[in-house]
Amino acid sequence: MMMTLVATFALVLAAAGAAYGQPSPVPPGPGGSCPYGWAVVGSYCQPPRGAQGAVPIAPGGSCPYGWAAVGSYCEQPRGAQGAVPMAPGGSCPYGWAAVGSYCQRPQGAQDAVPKSPSGSCPYGWAAVGSYCERPGSLRR
Numbered sequence: 001m002m003m004t005l006v007a008t009f010a011l012v013l014a015a016a017g018a019a020y021g022q023p024s025p026v027p028p029g030p031g032g033s034c035p036y037g038w039a040v041v042g043s044y045c046q047p048p049r050g051a052q053g054a055v056p057i058a059p060g061g062s063c064p065y066g067w068a069a070v071g072s073y074c075e076q077p078r079g080a081q082g083a084v085p086m087a088p089g090g091s092c093p094y095g096w097a098a099v100g101s102y103c104q105r106p107q108g109a110q111d112a113v114p115k116s117p118s119g120s121c122p123y124g125w126a127a128v129g130s131y132c133e134r135p136g137s138l139r140r
Helices: 002-019
Strands: 039-041 044-046 054-056 068-070 073-075 083-085 097-099 102-104 112-114 126-128 131-133
Touching (some): 083 112
Antiparallel strands (some): 083 102
16 A cells, blocks of 8 residues: 555656656758757657757857757756747747747746747647647646
8 A cells, every 4th residue: 555655656656747848849851860869759849857948049050048059959957948949930839929930938827838840839830820739738
């Protein structure tokens, strides 16, 4: 009985860790590349457990403020706001702020990633305009 309770608690903690704090998937970069250590899953690069967030480097070679360019991607430092590339036409996900070539995620906004070039979204995400949003991802 006690082992079952401990195992159930461990599973709940693991699921909570996977749901919160894990970076969002990103579309593959030039030539289908993913950030180092990430895996291609469908039309997206899936982050490994414990990875930092990443976004493709913007045309012109810029990254969001404070992020570091590594290969074809910008890596998110711990504690930095989330960001996604701005959609063609200059739109951002609802509630996000346009800053340079990126959209920055304010606290409490829905997680979002750009749609893949084929127009698909990661499994379980919903297409909203030029982006995919993770259902139930509102954070405070």
